[in-house]
Amino acid sequence: MSAATLRRLIVIALIALWEILPRAGLIPTLFLPSLSSTLAAGWNEAGEYGHALAVTLYEVAVSMAFACGGGILLGAIVGSLPRPRILIMPMISSLYAVPLVILYPVFTVWLGIGSESKIAFASIYGFLPTMLATAAGIQTIDPQLLLAARSMGATLSQRLIRVIIPAAIPTVLSGLRVGGALVIVGVVVSEMLISSAGIGYLISRYRTILDSPHVFAGVLLVLAMAIAFNAVIRLLERKAAIWQTGTRGGETPVEEIAPGHLQPAT
Amino acid sequence: MQPLANITPLKPAGAIEVRNVGQVFKTTTQDVVALEDVSLDVKPGRFVVLVGPSGCGKSTLLMMMAGLREQTSGTITISGAPIPKPDPNRVGVVFQEASLFPWLTAEDNVEFPLALRGIPKGERRAKAQDALKLVGLEGFGKRHPHELSGGMKQRVSIARGLVQDPPVLLMDEPFAALDEQTRMTMGDELLRIWAATGKTVVFVTHSLTEAVYLADEVIVMSPRPGRIVDHLQIALPRPRTYEMLSGETFSTLRDRIWRHIRKSA
Numbered sequence: 370m371s372a373a374t375l376r377r378l379i380v381i382a383l384i385a386l387w388e389i390l391p392r393a394g395l396i397p398t399l400f401l402p403s404l405s406s407t408l409a410a411g412w413n414e415a416g417e418y419g420h421a422l423a424v425t426l427y428e429v430a431v432s433m434a435f436a437c438g439g440g441i442l443l444g445a446i447v448g449s450l451p452r453p454r455i456l457i458m459p460m461i462s463s464l465y466a467v468p469l470v471i472l473y474p475v476f477t478v479w480l481g482i483g484s485e486s487k488i489a490f491a492s493i494y495g496f497l498p499t500m501l502a503t504a505a506g507i508q509t510i511d512p513q514l515l516l517a518a519r520s521m522g523a524t525l526s527q528r529l530i531r532v533i534i535p536a537a538i539p540t541v542l543s544g545l546r547v548g549g550a551l552v553i554v555g556v557v558v559s560e561m562l563i564s565s566a567g568i569g570y571l572i573s574r575y576r577t578i579l580d581s582p583h584v585f586a587g588v589l590l591v592l593a594m595a596i597a598f599n600a601v602i603r604l605l606e607r608k609a610a611i612w613q614t615g616t617r618g619g620e621t622p623v624e625e626i627a628p629g630h631l632q633p634a635t
Numbered sequence: 636m637q638p639l640a641n642i643t644p645l646k647p648a649g650a651i652e653v654r655n656v657g658q659v660f661k662t663t664t665q666d667v668v669a670l671e672d673v674s675l676d677v678k679p680g681r682f683v684v685l686v687g688p689s690g691c692g693k694s695t696l697l698m699m700m701a702g703l704r705e706q707t708s709g710t711i712t713i714s715g716a717p718i719p720k721p722d723p724n725r726v727g728v729v730f731q732e733a734s735l736f737p738w739l740t741a742e743d744n745v746e747f748p749l750a751l752r753g754i755p756k757g758e759r760r761a762k763a764q765d766a767l768k769l770v771g772l773e774g775f776g777k778r779h780p781h782e783l784s785g786g787m788k789q790r791v792s793i794a795r796g797l798v799q800d801p802p803v804l805l806m807d808e809p810f811a812a813l814d815e816q817t818r819m820t821m822g823d824e825l826l827r828i829w830a831a832t833g834k835t836v837v838f839v840t841h842s843l844t845e846a847v848y849l850a851d852e853v854i855v856m857s858p859r860p861g862r863i864v865d866h867l868q869i870a871l872p873r874p875r876t877y878e879m880l881s882g883e884t885f886s887t888l889r890d891r892i893w894r895h896i897r898k899s900a
Contacts (some may be wrong), residue, residue, distance in 0.1 A: 517734035520701055520721045521795075522747035531747075535738045 403580040418571065422590055425556060425567040428487045429594070432552045435488070436495030437545055444503025444544070446632045449533075454504070465497050470558060475561050487564065491555030495548040502544020506537035532587030546602045553598060557591055648714045648834040649679030649802035651700060656709030658861075659697055667696050668860035673709070675854065675863065677803065681831055682836045684850040686843060686892060688899055692861030693839045694807050700837060701728045703806050713803055719758040723748045727834075729806040735788055735795075742767065742776035744895030745795045766794035769828060793828065802850060806831075806838045810845070816841075819877075822849055843896075847888050848875055855895045860887040864895050 385452035386402065390396045391403040398406070411418055447461075449452050473490050480486040510533060518532045560569025666687040670692040677683050685693040698704040699711055702718040711718060713725050721728075735744050743750075745763040749884055754762075767776055770790040780788055796804055806825075810818045821846060829836055840846055846853050847869055855865040867888060871879055877883050 510732075512731055513734045514736060516703065517728070517730055518747075519702055519721045520728040520730075521751060522721050523751050527751055531751075532736070535736070538738075 382622045399579065402585055406582045407585040409590065410580075410582035412425050414583065414586075416566075418586065420591065421566065421568045421571045424484065425560065425569070425594070428484050428491065428556045428560075428567065429553055430595060431484075432488045432491035432495060433549055435492035436548050436552050437499050438497025439492070440544065440548055441495045441541060444500040444541075445507055445537075447500070448504035448507030448537075454508075458504070461497060461501065465501065469494050469555075470562075473559050473562055476559075477545065478600075481561050482565055484566075487556050487559045487567070490559045494555035495550075495552035497548075498547035498551060499544045501540075502538065502547070503541050506540025506544070507533060509540070510536045538567050539606075541603065542609055544598075546606075549598055549602065551597065552594055553591070557581050644807070647679050650714055651675070651677035651803065651835060651837065652710075652712045653696070654713075655708045656696070656706045656711060658699070659707045660703075670706075671860040671862050673861065673863055677837060677852075678834050678837055680833050682826075682838065682849060682851045684767075684838045684840060684846040684853045685856060686846045686853060687841060687856030688858045688896055689841075691856040691858050693856050696861070697805050697807050697837060697839050700803075701726050703728075723799045724727070724802060724825060725801050726805060727799065727801045729792045729796045729804065729809045731790070731808055731811055735791055737780050739771065739779070739868075741772065741780070741783065741791045742777060742869045744780070744791055745798050746774075747795065748799055762798055763794070766798040766842065767791070769797065769831065770794045771824065785813050786815070786821050789813065789821060790824070793825070797828075797832065801834075803835045803837070806836065807854070808839050808841065818845070823875075825849065826873075830873070833879065843889050843892050844880065846892065847871075847885055848880065853888075853892060855892055857895075858899045865891070865898075867891065883900050 387401070388404045391398050391401050391406075402410075447457055469490070473486070475504075476486040476489050480489055514532055514536060515528060519527050523531065556567070557569040557572075560567035561573040562569075564570045568587050568590050572584050572591075575581075575583035575587065652676040655675055656670060656673045657668070660667040660669055673696060678861065685696065687693050695704065700713065700718070701705050702721040705719075717801075721765075735741075736747065737745065742760070742763045745766050746759040749759040749762060758892075760849075764773075764776065765783075766771060770793050772787060772790050775783065775787065780791070783791065792809065793804075796806075809822050813821060826849060838846075838849060850869050853867045853869060854863055855867070856862065857864045869888060871882075871884060892899065
């Protein structure tokens with residue numbers, strides 16, 4: 370049996386267990402409501418969940434733009450110029466180890482409990498890995514390639530467009546994968562902590578009234594969002610990774626990257 | 636050989652003249668003299684090999700001939716004109732294995748220098764096909780570097796160096812990363828390409844056997860500060876054959892080079 374088939378079977382089995390175990394009374398429905406009751410709960414409150422999803426998606430999209438745009442831009446600067454690298458990199462690296470969620474209450478004081486504080490928090494949360502990966506991607510470009518380009522008469526801008534950018538794309542994408550995932554984490558976590566809208570807020574609110582089916586309906590939505598994001602990144606990586614497979618050693622590096630890079634939520 | 640319109644025709648295309656060239660690297664603590672008073676004449680169409688111990692500045696000298704590095708003193712002219720910056724119309728350069736762009740196919744790699752100058756796609760493709768055919772890679776143009784063997788990658792590299800038909804081809808240890816058998820085959824291939832195109836070739840290597848086998852002339856350099864300590868004419872007939880490797884002329888020449896290098900080691 371191929372690994373892919375096996376993987377599908379495992380997913381199907383887990384989904385089946387989700388339905389069967391609570392129904393059979395093996396797991397109390399408060400801990401894990403059956404899949405059907407979760408879906409029904411979500412469906413009955415479709416309007417509420419739809420609104421929450423729209424809020425969350427909006428926050429994720431804006432944060433993603435800030436985190437990825439800013440991360441790539443600053444990463445490119447830090448990666449190509451030694452002076453800012455010496456100044457900034459040690460700070461960024463230590464910052465990376467700090468659980469940034471401690472800053473979130475401060476953001477709510479500054480920006481209120483609306484979308485702004487979530488966007489600020491998630492942007493910074495996703496910005497760091499994107500920036501670090503971009504800087505690393507540009508720093509680790511084989512100097513031989515740049516020398517070869519120069520020997521063929523490439524100007525500085527031609528080297529940037531035809532060598533540096535294409536050479537950095539795979540590393541930048543793996544940074545985007547981690548950064549983007551952290552943006553989703555950042556938005557949902559901040560919604561759960563202090564907020565008045567969004568999926569995280571719904572999950573948190575239904576949890577306080579012990580309404581498990583509604584909690585799990587929210588969890589399912591977040592799951593779907595993360596899977597969709599992953600699929601998009603994978604598509605991009607496929608396009609960029611035609612050559613990466615041969616030069617970086619792995620056969621299908623794309624699928625193995627995710628779990629190792631993901632950090633715990635806070 | 637293509638005419639070089641913008642260059643004074645005092646020297647024929649492909650001649651290399653190195654006059655009293657020195658190179659000093661400035662570091663924070665001291666100045667390192669990499670090359671000292673190196674003078675050298677390469678006649679058009681000759682195959683010249685530079686050998687010497689590591690750090691003798693032979694690659695540095697090659698980079699200066701390519702316009703990739705500026706000498707501290709002295710002059711270098713290619714086809715009678717100085718080379719202040721790289722010009723693939725005058726000089727093609729082949730590096731060690733890693734210098735193909737891994738995200739481009741073989742033919743896109745060969746077309747790269749043409750694309751930089753905005754040459755139209757059709758003309759680019761035609762020239763790249765000719766160059767790939769010359770190096771024996773017809774039909775491999777659509778492959779990416781990771782789908783090619785080490786020897787094939789180096790052929791692509793040679794095709795890229797030759798695609799603008801420069802009179803001079805500079806090669807910096809091009810076969811150093813290859814295994815012994817591939818290396819021998821590539822040596823024969825290079826001699827075939829050289830004979831077919833009539834280019835001036837300057838070739839840097841660590842291998843004494845490779846040096847004697849390929850060259851018309853071998854230039855032996857001393858360790859830092861790099862100087863020319865011997866200049867041998869290799870009088871072996873062409874085409875070179877495998878049997879010559881065990882001949883007396885061959886081993887005499889190789890021994891002479893080895894004695895210079897051993898002295899300095």
